[in-house]
Amino acid sequence: MAGEEAKILCSEHYGARRDRRYVQQGDGQLLRRSERGPEAALSLASLFTSVFLPQGYPDSVSGDYLSYQIWDTVQAFASSITGTLATQAILKGVGVGDSTATITAASMTxxxxxxxxxxxxxxxxxxxxxxxxxxxKKWRLFADGLNxxxxxxxxxxxxxxxxxxxxVCVSGVFKSVVGVSGGATRAALTMHQARRDNMADVSAKDGSQETLVNxxxxxxxxxxxxxxxxNILLTYLLYALFTMLHxxxxxxxxxAVVMDTLNQSRLRLxxxxxLRTGRVPPPRSINPREPLLPAFQRRLSIRLGTPLHSILNxxxxxxxxxxxNRKNYLLGLNRNTGVVCVSLRDGAGSVDMIEAGFHAELLDELLHRDASSFRVGRVTCTELQAKLKSERDERLWDTVAATHLLVDQLYPRLLSEARAAGWLTERNHLGADEWRAQWPLEGKKGQ
Incomplete structure (x- = not known):
């Protein structure tokens, strides 16, 4: 009947872009569809989205996907132009256009x-x-600079x-390094961006975007x-402009990438x-501060998963x-060499590795920062720093033993707050080596 309000039977949606309702007409005989949002027919924009973006975008990818892909598109375009200039130069160098050049010489080159x-x-x-x-991130930037x-x-x-x-041979070696580091880091970033176990789809659409840009x-x-x-001058000018853009x-x-797993740089931050504020910042706060260039002055070098002889003499x-120590790792520090070595127990998981990394970073803070500025564990840390000044052993065993108790107090809080802030702790990128050891826990000689 005219004027009678239609009865909504059910609704559905397609990702975040389309919303549809099924309604019953006034006579109760006909089920029809009423749409909100974009029309069902494929528009140019929706066609572009389905061809070049992962299915379910933006819900199926990480929040940093779009900003990363925009800049990645710009760099791919710039790289394509400079690559063309290089190809032109190589062809000229091997003799294309030179009547005295031979096919054999060009082939050998x-x-x-x-x-x-x-x-x-x-x-x-x-x-x-x-x-x-x-x-x-570092290796991706390194790869493009080397390219x-x-x-x-x-x-x-x-x-x-x-x-x-x-x-050209040296250049070929550099480009092969670019291929390995660029391809591997692209895979790592794709894994980060894929949020619905859709890594293949994200990778395939990334390839489509790159092909379109190329x-x-x-x-x-x-x-x-x-x-x-x-025109040599124009060639160099174009190379300089597009390289700066690249x-x-x-x-x-x-x-733009916001990784939610911990590596040593993000764990250090x-x-x-x-220690300074008593809170764990979320990934979006830590990632912009992560160093992307090699650090020339690292206070302590931290190595996880080392053999026992690196710690025990x-x-x-x-x-x-x-x-x-009742933990799943043994930690040794040498103040003279500035190296912290951590041996992991057989069966140690990601949480244990993060704890070992936290312990090593805590020692680094005690050695190089004023504990009076700490908000967490200030009294204990100040006492430990006083002990550090009087300790003559280069291995600092007294301090290391005392910090085990401090880690027992602080790490559970850091772990729970890290998870609440959005950090993934079930896996990490701390770079642990494959050495694993077995030793009895203190007080349990029979284990």
């Missing part, structure tokens, strides 16, 4: 370039592969014909290439904030290491 790159890829993955997860250096070497290579092969860069290069050919966009991209060291 390309084979040597690719071969050295393959060797470099294997060596870098062997030496640094286990560290890429721990500092994904720009490799492109610069390829652009200037034709100006040095006597060492052209050497330059296509745009290719079309733009069709305009630039004729202008830059034979580096800036990469920096902004990694700065968390512990410092916890004698039975005396063993007795001191387990004093007041």
């Amino acid at each position: 390309w084979i040597l370039k690719d071969g050295t790159g393959m060797v470099g890829r294997i060596l870098f993955a062997w030496l640094k592969g286990s560290r890429l997860d721990c500092d994904a 720009d250096l490799a492109i610069f070497m390829e652009i200037i290579a034709p100006a040095f014909p006597s060492i052209f092969i050497l330059i 296509l745009a860069g290719l079309l733009f290069s069709l305009i630039l290439t004729p202008l830059a050919t034979g 580096l800036y966009a990469n920096y902004q991209a990694v700065r 968390m512990v410092n904030e916890f 004698s039975a005396y060291d063993y007795q001191r290491a387990i004093e007041n």
